[in-house]
Every structure is written in structure tokens, then in C-alpha cells.
Amino acid sequence: MSKTRVLIAKPGLDGHDVGAKLVCRALMEAGMEVVYTGLRQSPEAIARAAAQEAVDVVGLSILSGAHVPLARKVKEALRAQKVDDVLLVVGGNIPRCDHEQLRALGVDAVFPTGTDFDAIVGFIQERRSA
Amino acid sequence: MSAQGKDVRPVVWESGLEIKPVYTTADVARTGGLDGVGEPGEFPFTRGIHPLMYRRQPWTMRQYSGFGTATETRERFEFLIARGQTGLNVAFDLPTQCGLDSDDPMAEGEIGRVGMAVDTLADMEEAFEGIDLDAISVSMTINGAAVPIMAMYFAMADKRGYSLERLRGTAQNDILKEFIGRGTWIFPVEHSMRLVGDTIEFCAKHAPRYSPVSVCGYHIRESGATPAQEMAYGLAIAQAYFDHVLSRGLDVDAFAGGLSFNFDIHGNLWEQVAKFRAGRRLWAKIVKERYGAKNPRSMQLRMIAGGGGGGLTIEQPENNIARGAYYALASALSGTQTMALCCYDEAYTIPSEHAAELALRTMQILMLEIGACDTVDPLAGSWFVESTTNEMEAKILAILGEVEASGGIVRAVAEGRVQAAVNRQAYEHERRVARGEIPKVGVNVLRDEGAEEHPVELHPYREDKARAQIERLGKVRRERDDRQVRALLERVRHAAGAGENVMPPVIDAVRAYASVGEVCGALKDVFGSYHEPIRF
Numbered sequence: 001m002s003k004t005r006v007l008i009a010k011p012g013l014d015g016h017d018v019g020a021k022l023v024c025r026a027l028m029e030a031g032m033e034v035v036y037t038g039l040r041q042s043p044e045a046i047a048r049a050a051a052q053e054a055v056d057v058v059g060l061s062i063l064s065g066a067h068v069p070l071a072r073k074v075k076e077a078l079r080a081q082k083v084d085d086v087l088l089v090v091g092g093n094i095p096r097c098d099h100e101q102l103r104a105l106g107v108d109a110v111f112p113t114g115t116d117f118d119a120i121v122g123f124i125q126e127r128r129s130a
Numbered sequence: 131m132s133a134q135g136k137d138v139r140p141v142v143w144e145s146g147l148e149i150k151p152v153y154t155t156a157d158v159a160r161t162g163g164l165d166g167v168g169e170p171g172e173f174p175f176t177r178g179i180h181p182l183m184y185r186r187q188p189w190t191m192r193q194y195s196g197f198g199t200a201t202e203t204r205e206r207f208e209f210l211i212a213r214g215q216t217g218l219n220v221a222f223d224l225p226t227q228c229g230l231d232s233d234d235p236m237a238e239g240e241i242g243r244v245g246m247a248v249d250t251l252a253d254m255e256e257a258f259e260g261i262d263l264d265a266i267s268v269s270m271t272i273n274g275a276a277v278p279i280m281a282m283y284f285a286m287a288d289k290r291g292y293s294l295e296r297l298r299g300t301a302q303n304d305i306l307k308e309f310i311g312r313g314t315w316i317f318p319v320e321h322s323m324r325l326v327g328d329t330i331e332f333c334a335k336h337a338p339r340y341s342p343v344s345v346c347g348y349h350i351r352e353s354g355a356t357p358a359q360e361m362a363y364g365l366a367i368a369q370a371y372f373d374h375v376l377s378r379g380l381d382v383d384a385f386a387g388g389l390s391f392n393f394d395i396h397g398n399l400w401e402q403v404a405k406f407r408a409g410r411r412l413w414a415k416i417v418k419e420r421y422g423a424k425n426p427r428s429m430q431l432r433m434i435a436g437g438g439g440g441g442l443t444i445e446q447p448e449n450n451i452a453r454g455a456y457y458a459l460a461s462a463l464s465g466t467q468t469m470a471l472c473c474y475d476e477a478y479t480i481p482s483e484h485a486a487e488l489a490l491r492t493m494q495i496l497m498l499e500i501g502a503c504d505t506v507d508p509l510a511g512s513w514f515v516e517s518t519t520n521e522m523e524a525k526i527l528a529i530l531g532e533v534e535a536s537g538g539i540v541r542a543v544a545e546g547r548v549q550a551a552v553n554r555q556a557y558e559h560e561r562r563v564a565r566g567e568i569p570k571v572g573v574n575v576l577r578d579e580g581a582e583e584h585p586v587e588l589h590p591y592r593e594d595k596a597r598a599q600i601e602r603l604g605k606v607r608r609e610r611d612d613r614q615v616r617a618l619l620e621r622v623r624h625a626a627g628a629g630e631n632v633m634p635p636v637i638d639a640v641r642a643y644a645s646v647g648e649v650c651g652a653l654k655d656v657f658g659s660y661h662e663p664i665r666f
Contacts, residue, residue, distance in 0.1 A: 012224070012236070012239070012240060013224035013225060013227075013228050013230075013236060013237075013240050014224065014313075015224075015308070015311075015312050015313020015314050016312075016313070017311075017313060018311070018352070018353050018354060018553070018556055021553045021556075021557075021666070022553070022556060022557050022560055024666065025553070025554075025557045025666060026557075028666070036664055036666075038662040038664055039313045039662060040228070040236070040313075042235075042236065064224060064240060064243060064244055065243050065244065065479070065480075065589075065591065066239040066240050066243060066591075069238065069239035070239060093477070093478065095478055095479070095588055097588070112444070113444055113477070114443075114444055114445065114573065116564055117560070117564070118564075
């Protein structure tokens with residue numbers, strides 16, 4: 001199987017990028033190819049990057065609390081770019097009571113702050129080989 | 131020397147200092163002696179910047195607060211003041227911090243979420259209505275959009291009859307650290323530096339009691355720096371502002387006393403104490419020897435210290451109350467001027483009233499019940515504390531030397547090198563926590579496996595308040611003199627392009643109710659926007 005390609009994106013205005021960059025590094029160490037968008041990306045720009053880079057996974061990092069509206073808009077933008085078959089995962093400051101709602105929007109997994117990197121790597125590898 | 135044997139586990143602080151089980155007078159001599167300790171209130175201020183410190187005046191308590199609209203924020207301010215808080219620290223929402231109006235498409239879902247929404251002077255007026263600006267000092271956590279927000283604060287104060295000449299307060303306005311951590315930059319690095327310079331120059335000339343910049347090691351530490359790096363990068367950034375302002379021909383004593391600092395407290399208690407005592411001493415020497423300052427006030431490292439968000443955990447959130455108390459103690463033992471504590475629920479949400487009150491009470495109990503204010507720098511003269519203060523000073527100085535040798539902090543930030551170094555370290559730290567080498571109670575030791583849902587009350591996002599804010603902005607736009615606003619924004623563009631100080635025209639523009647987004651838009655027309663270097 002070809003190398004897994006991942007886009008890590010910071011949607012919205014949240015400037016907390018420590019976690020996003022840590023996850024980038026962990027995925028790279030696990031042998032994946034990672035593209036990081038940098039801060040303040042619009043949902044449309046994220047979907048375009050996902051299409052252009054032909055990624056298998058899109059990971060959103062959100063710590064401002066705006067995860068539900070942002071995930072919804074990214075999902076719509078991915079659909080508009082016809083790349084909504086990618087795995088969509090969300091990480092950051094995501095309270096447990098919102099996980100269900102995110103999954104209902106089409107998010108494949110939620111990795112709240114403190115999640116072990118190995119769990120993220122494991123999830124992606126498992127879904128890719130399924 | 132049996133205690134130094136192989137049977138004790140090694141202790142190494144995050145900053146790299148190896149800690150002995152026992153310290154003696156020989157360690158003090160080995161590390162540089164006691165010559166640099168001095169007296170409180172005297173150069174080099176190791177023991178504190180005032181002769182009597184908390185015996186004369188305890189620290190100011192200044193909790194970071196603000197959410198929703200200006201009205202909701204004022205209610206929280208009043209709640210805290212009524213419970214004995216002695217300073218305010220305003221949190222702005224992300225659109226405001228990024229220089230966008232509430233009706234900008236990028237603002238959707240973020241209006242009033244992590245702080246108060248401010249679009250125009252009308253919001254600033256509403257936020258402080260009825261609050262006596264002489265009786266309580268106001269600090270504003272604003273960086274990228276500091277120019278219009280400071281201008282609004284000055285315009286608001288002036289309209290209410292406070293003279294700029296006497297107005298006290300602080301703006302965070304430390305843009306260099308925003309490129310390293312926190313991320314509310316707007317303009318490219320060199321233009322951002324120039325705007326900070328404009329605010330410092332403006333305050334030196336017109337608002338001498340206002341602190342235009344609070345240099346933040348805090349967020350660099352939160353991004354993964356060690357305590358020694360936090361202090362070193364902070365001091366390097368402060369020097370970059372000094373160099374910039376001096377190049378405009380200002381005298382160092384005309385502005386140096388206006389700069390203050392903001393540092394983080396979490397992790398090892400003694401390491402924090404050494405960091406602050408060493409940092410104060412080093413800064414005094416730098417300002418005196420390198421910049422030739424004559425006024426002792428210019429040499430004083432004044433600070434807010436507290437936090438420490440990075441130490442709090444989502445797991446077992448009530449443990450954060452205990453952590454906060456220890457951080458407050460570390461802060462007092464370090465001789466801070468102002469203290470703020472993260473609330474126990476802050477790892478999840480905007481603090482509830484209850485959590486905010488608990489944090490305030492934590493500081494008050496420390497101040498009133500347990501003798502933290504009894505005497506100045508109570509740890510002075512401890513062989514351990516003086517030795518580690520000496521060693522920490524050498525450590526910080528070495529990092530400062532590395533920064534300088536590699537072309538200075540501004541270049542290192544513009545090229546993304548500091549960011550990459552800090553990020554690598556954050557990764558190593560996370561890995562060590564995951565392996566259990568760095569214990570975190572409730573996270574990698576003493577976990578509560580059965581716990582399902584955390585008992586924290588979540589701050590709701592109010593869609594209706596966000597819509598009301600957009601309507602309010604529309605109303606201001608309809609009622610103001612649009613032609614005048616356009617002309618004043620043109621003057622802002624002109625000043626920006628001509629290298630004139632932008633503060634006077636921006637104050638005029640916001641007085642006529644130009645918005646944060648319009649002022650930042652005018653500046654972007656001239657300066658362009660920052661593009662982040664992606665570097666790992």
C-alpha cells in the first residue's frame with residue numbers, strides 16, 4: 001500500500017497550534033506523509049488543499065470551542081470538492097458531550113487533548129488497511 | 131558525602147540544571163557567590179524591585195476575563211471587583227484579536243466565544259461604563275490588533291474626562307511572541323515591529339504612565355519552551371523592542387520603565403523561583419550596562435506571573451484547584467507585582483463564575499491567611515536558592531548568547547527557527563509524559579479509571595448574542611458619519627505608508643467609530659498580511 005497522506009489543518013481563528021504540530025510530528029515518525037496548513041484556514045481552503053494534495057486523511061485541530069460549526073463547514077466543503085471519502089478526524093479541546101454530534105456530522109473520530117499519539121496513528125492505520 | 135551516592139535518583143530540572151540532594155555554602159561559592167544578591171529595591175533587584183515589597187503593597191490580583199458582549203463582560207468585571215479583585219485583564223474574542231469585525235465571514239461561530247467582542251468604540255464604552263479607571267488598572271490582552279484597541283481605550287478614557295497624561299494600564303502588545311505561540315498576528319514581522327514601536331513612542335510622549343507592552347515569556351513556555359528559554363526569549367524580545375525604539379532616537383529612560391513582563395508558572399516550584407530571581411538580575415544588568423540607562427526604574431523587571439494553563443489537566447479537573455494554589459505560592463515567593471491564576475475548569479471552557487471566584491479566593495487566602503506577605507524575598511540566603519539562581523542566570527545568559535549568535539530573535543522568529551525548536555521540545559516533553567517519565571497526577575499516575583464524565587459546567591455559545599453583536603455593529607455604521615470615517619481611514623493609510631506614527635490618526639478614526647476591522651484593513655492595504663513559515 002502507498003504511504004498514507006494526511007492533511008493537518010487549523011480551521012477558523014484559533015491560534016493554538018502546539019497540538020497540531022505535535023500530531024504532525026507523530027504521524028511523520030509513524031511513516032506518514034503530512035501536510036500542515038498553518039493557522040487561520042477557511043473550510044474551502046482546507047478542502048481545496050485536501051483535493052490538491054490527494055490526501056487520505058484530514059485532521060482538524062480546534063481549541064477555541066467552535067468545533068461543531070467548523071467541522072460541519074469543512075465536511076460540506078469536502079463534499080463540494082468531491083473528496084468527502086477521506087477520513088475526517090478532529091482533535092483539540094472537544095468536550096465529551098460534543099463527540100456524538102461531531103460523529104453525526106460525518107467526523108470519523110474525535111481525539112480530545114491528551115490523546116496518546118499511538119492511538120491516533122493506530123486508528124488511521126487500521127482504517128486505511130480495512 | 132554519603133547523601134550524594136548512587137542510591138538517590140537524579141533530579142534534573144526542565145531547564146537542564148542538575149539538582150543535588152544537599153546544598154552547602156560551597157555550592158554558593160562554586161556558582162558565583164552572593165555578590166549579585168543585593169538589597170530589595172536596589173540594583174540588580176534580585177530580591178525584588180521594591181524595598182518593602184508586599185509589606186507595603188501586596189500583589190495586584192488580575193484575573194483574565196471577558197466573554198460574549200461588552201455588557202456580559204462588564205458584569206463579570208463587576209462580579210470580580212465586588213469580590214476583591216484589584217485589577218482587570220480583558221480577554222477579547224478571536225475576531226477582535228485577529229483584527230476582524232463581527233460581520234466578517236471568518237468570524238462566524240467565534241463572536242464572543244473566547245473573550246469580549248469589540249467592533250467599535252461603542253463596545254469599549256459599554257464595557258467600562260461605571261468603572262472608575264483611576265481606581266482600578268486595566269490590562270488588555272491584545273496583540274495583533276493592539277493599535278486600534280489601545281486607540282479605543284484612550285479615546286474612551288479621554289471622552290470620560292481622564293487625562294492621557296495620568297492614565298494607567300497595560301496592553302499586552304507583544305507581537306513577536308505571537309509568531310512563536312498564540313498566533314494572533316496580522317501584519318508581516320517588520321511592520322508589526324514598527325507598530326509596536328509606534329505605540330511605545332506614543333505612550334512615552336503622551337501617556338507616560340501607560341504600559342504599552344507586556345513582553346510575554348508566558349506563551350513561549352506554554353508552547354513548549356523550558357523555564358530558562360521562557361526567560362531568555364522574553365528578554366531577547368524585550369531587547370528587540372528596545373533596539374527598535376532606540377533607532378528612532380528616543381532616550382532609553384524615556385520608555386524603558388513602561389515595558390513590563392508576563393511569565394508563566396507551572397512545573398517545578400524552585401525552578402520558577404530561580405528563574406525569576408535570575409531573570410530580574412540579568413535584565414537589570416542588560417538595561418544598565420548594554421543600554422546605559424540611568425534611571426533605576428528602567429532597570430526593573432516588573433511582571434505579572436501566574437497561570438499556568440500548561441500545568442492544568444482535563445483529567446480530574448478539581449486537582450487544578452490545588453495546582454493553582456501552588457502556582458500562586460510560587461508566584462508570591464518570586465516577588466511578582468501582579469498575579470493571575472488559570473481557573474480549574476479552564477482546560478475545557480470559559481471559566482464559570484464559581485471557578486473564577488475560587489481562583490481569586492486562592493490568591494486572597496495566600497495573601498491574608500498564611501503569611502506570604504510577611505517579609506521580602508523570604509528564600510534569599512538559602513544555599514540552594516542562591517546557587518540555583520546563579521546557575522539559572524548562567525543558563526539564561528547562554529541561551530541569549532545563542533540567539534544573538536544566530537542573527538537575533540527577530541530573524542529567528544521570521545524564519546520560524548524558534549518555533550521549530552520550541553515545537554521539537556514540546557514533542558519530546560509529550561513523549562516523556564506518555565512514557566511516564568514526567569509524572570502528572572491523574573494523567574499518567576494515580577488515574578481514576580472508572581471516571582466517565584467530567585463534572586465541569588460548560589460555558590454555552592450564545593448564537594443570539596453573536597447576532598446581536600453583528601446588528602449592533604450595523605447600527606453604529608448607519609449612525610456614524612461615513613464620509614468622515616473614510617477620510618480618517620485614508621489618513622491612517624497615509625501615516626502607515628509615510629512612516630509617521632499611526633497612533634494619532636487611528637485614535638481620530640476610532641473616535642469617529644471606525645471599526646477594528648476597518649482600521650486593520652487600512653493598515654493591511656499598506657503593510658500586507660503575514661504568511662506563516664511552516665517549519666518542523
